[in-house]
Amino acid sequence: MSVNQSGWRPEMGEASAQAQATFTGNRALMLEEALIFEIGSSETTGVDIDEAPKVASRLGSHARKGAIGLPGLSEPEAVRHYTRLSRQNYAIDLGLFPLGSCTMKHNPRLNERMARLPGFADLHPLGPVDTVQGALEVIHQLAHWLVTLTNMDSVAMSPKAGAHGELCGILAIKAALEKRGEGHRKTILVPESAHGTNPATAAFAGFTVKAIPATAEGRIDTQALKDRLGPDVAGVMITNPNTCGLFERDLKEISDAVHAAGGYVYCDGANFNAIVGRVRPGDLGVDAMHINLHKTFSTPHGGGGPGSGPVVFSKALTPFAPLPFVEQQDGRFVLVEEETAGEHHADSFGRMVAFHGQMGMFTRALSYILSHGADGLKQVSEDAVLNANYILRSLDDTLDAPFGNSGPCMHEALFSDANLAEGFSTLDVAKGLIDEGYHPMTVYFPLVVHGAMLVEPTETESKAALDQFIGALKSVGERAKAGDQALKSAPHFAPRRRLDETLAARKPVLAWKESVAPVAEAAE
Numbered sequence: 371m372s373v374n375q376s377g378w379r380p381e382m383g384e385a386s387a388q389a390q391a392t393f394t395g396n397r398a399l400m401l402e403e404a405l406i407f408e409i410g411s412s413e414t415t416g417v418d419i420d421e422a423p424k425v426a427s428r429l430g431s432h433a434r435k436g437a438i439g440l441p442g443l444s445e446p447e448a449v450r451h452y453t454r455l456s457r458q459n460y461a462i463d464l465g466l467f468p469l470g471s472c473t474m475k476h477n478p479r480l481n482e483r484m485a486r487l488p489g490f491a492d493l494h495p496l497g498p499v500d501t502v503q504g505a506l507e508v509i510h511q512l513a514h515w516l517v518t519l520t521n522m523d524s525v526a527m528s529p530k531a532g533a534h535g536e537l538c539g540i541l542a543i544k545a546a547l548e549k550r551g552e553g554h555r556k557t558i559l560v561p562e563s564a565h566g567t568n569p570a571t572a573a574f575a576g577f578t579v580k581a582i583p584a585t586a587e588g589r590i591d592t593q594a595l596k597d598r599l600g601p602d603v604a605g606v607m608i609t610n611p612n613t614c615g616l617f618e619r620d621l622k623e624i625s626d627a628v629h630a631a632g633g634y635v636y637c638d639g640a641n642f643n644a645i646v647g648r649v650r651p652g653d654l655g656v657d658a659m660h661i662n663l664h665k666t667f668s669t670p671h672g673g674g675g676p677g678s679g680p681v682v683f684s685k686a687l688t689p690f691a692p693l694p695f696v697e698q699q700d701g702r703f704v705l706v707e708e709e710t711a712g713e714h715h716a717d718s719f720g721r722m723v724a725f726h727g728q729m730g731m732f733t734r735a736l737s738y739i740l741s742h743g744a745d746g747l748k749q750v751s752e753d754a755v756l757n758a759n760y761i762l763r764s765l766d767d768t769l770d771a772p773f774g775n776s777g778p779c780m781h782e783a784l785f786s787d788a789n790l791a792e793g794f795s796t797l798d799v800a801k802g803l804i805d806e807g808y809h810p811m812t813v814y815f816p817l818v819v820h821g822a823m824l825v826e827p828t829e830t831e832s833k834a835a836l837d838q839f840i841g842a843l844k845s846v847g848e849r850a851k852a853g854d855q856a857l858k859s860a861p862h863f864a865p866r867r868r869l870d871e872t873l874a875a876r877k878p879v880l881a882w883k884e885s886v887a888p889v890a891e892a893a894e
Contacts, residue, residue: 397865400458403451403454403455403458409451410441412437415442460808466827466831466835466836468826468827470613470615470783470784470812470824470826471613471782474826474828475665476668476830477668478668478737478738481669481737484733485729485733491730493729495725499704505729506705508733510696512732512735513527513696516680516682519646522659522684523652523682523684524695525680525681525682526680527696527732528695528721528722528723529660529678529679529722529727530677530727530728531662532640532660533567533570535662535680536568536571536660540577540607540636541692542690543636543658545690545717546689546690554602555602555604556576556577557600558578558579558603558604558605559579559581559595559607560581560582561584562583563584563589563614563816564609565640580598582598588784588818589618589620589776590618595624599627599628599631599633601632603631603633606633607638608624608638609641610637610641611641611780612816614816615782616779617645617780622653622654622655625654634657635657637651638659639659639682641782642661642665642666643754643828643829644755645751646747648748648751652682658681658683659682660679662678664731669734669738678727680727689717690717693706693707693715693718705726708721751829753829754781755778757828758780758781758782758783758825758827759778759779760827761836761840762783764836765843765844768843769785769786770786770789771783771784772785781826781828782826783826784824785824785825786820790851791852794850798857798858800813801868805862
């Protein structure tokens, strides 16, 4: 990075210009950090190691023929490098993380402690079943509570994430249709207000996707959906609450119509945090629904490994659920797999993953459920909805809320760029929010709203934290409405200024290689 890009400007004067050669690029205590390859040299090592004794190589043709090309750093250099990088990340442990539709909530440290207990943290997936009875009981208990909270018939615990869970549900629907001799049903209906992964999943599974429009109030056009039902329709994929932050009040009516037409109902349960303890999807006629454990039950996004997206099934789809799953037999827990499935699981569509799932996620989620209890989980959804509505109404006079008159929102508040000054956009508001110390909200999604700004506070934020965020967003919003030109170049206080996002997307430089040739730069 050059000095000009890092922060020196001509108006700083001649003395500053003379200091260019030693300018660090630091911004106060936010330290500029070079790539690790630029810090260390591949010709050096950070530790002294005695030369290895000469022994015959057993690597044969796999022996390395050239330099390994890794930089040699001392321990302080390595520690400082990664610590400086970590300071450039925004995290839920730093402040409110307003990503709409992502449910970035606090991860209770009790859950983390439980996941690190010996017997959970050090499990091996190939360990003998008799040695992991406690772990299997945790999975079995969590499965019980997921089925209970949704009033469904069964649950597949193995899917690794929400989109993986969607695929699991759609494959079960596909297997059920083929069992009925109706494999010709190749159409999945997806409302415009659904998550973007829904149509992608249906298409990936071999279905044709047909969009269903939304009404002026941001909900499914129920009549348009009914009119599209026919002998070619395999089912619908509905996100509820939807990505406009609204509850689909007609879901039971829609489910009845889809079932009468011979199809199945898949519900995207990513927003279950808004209704847990208050609404049971099984009561609404849902046949399959994934549950993102990180969204509703506070397991981290990723959790140090794969995520977790269990899928609950109705009685109609339970026979087609994937293997393996935990079952209690004669007082002990067993993993039902291909070899032991027997005739009563003969219709399973098969296996989605090599092993059963992510134990760390299961342990955290069960800890969360047991520590909250039934009344606590109900309060979770109530507080999440309360916080979202508080943000929505507090910004009524600043940002346009396209569905502000559609009744209370659920877990997230949706705004648009409709009332900003000419030439100003959602991107300017998002970048300005960085200067206020917040990660931007989700932008330009859902697509049904032009210049969308989607904010989800979750239930774990206090009123004081919400007020601070509202004040920041209100300030940026007022500046955008007034045409403050400084917003067009925001952020000004971040480690990097605004990127050329088109160039960054089309010509990303994702790998370092030693070269003297100039490369395209999107920064600054």
